[in-house]
Every structure is written in structure tokens, then in C-alpha cells.
Amino acid sequence: MPKETGICSWKELELGTAILQPGSAGELKTGDWRSMYPVTDFDTCIKCGRCYIFCPDMVYVRNEEGFFEQNYYYCKGCGICAHECPVDAIKMVQEGN
Numbered sequence: 001m002p003k004e005t006g007i008c009s010w011k012e013l014e015l016g017t018a019i020l021q022p023g024s025a026g027e028l029k030t031g032d033w034r035s036m037y038p039v040t041d042f043d044t045c046i047k048c049g050r051c052y053i054f055c056p057d058m059v060y061v062r063n064e065e066g067f068f069e070q071n072y073y074y075c076k077g078c079g080i081c082a083h084e085c086p087v088d089a090i091k092m093v094q095e096g097n
Contacts, residue, residue: 041089
């Protein structure tokens, strides 16, 4: 059932539904899809930005200290950031732990 905004969560969409509102993806919390999520050890991180560069969902944002932090609202838990980190500062953790 559509919410008052007219935007459904992805869980409320029926199979085969066409999304007719261009640009509405930003309003969907796609982070609910993941079963694992990345956690960064900022003591190990070298601020290289590879996580930011390779993330297909653009969930990383640079903070004031120059570290890249995840926006879990959109992170789908693909693990590409952890795979690309040259110093293994990012570990994938099972959701719910």
C-alpha cells in the first residue's frame, strides 16, 4: 500500500511493478536488502578513498577528518569496498551482529 508520500518501500512493491517516477530511487531505503555490512577500522584506514571510488551505490561520504564513512541507508552490503581496501581496514560483518 503506498504511503502518504506516494512512494512505497521496495518491500511493498508487487512483482513486475514498473517504477514510473524517475529519480525516486533516492527515497527508497535500499540498505534493507543487505545481509552483511562494511565496518571500517579508522586506526588502520589510510584515507585513500578506494572505498569511495569503487562503491557502486555511492554510499561513502568524506568526513571532516578525511575518512570515508558509509551511509548504511543505501549500502547493499556487496563487499566491494572491503575487497578493494589496500590495507584491509574494512571488514564485512553479518547483519544483526
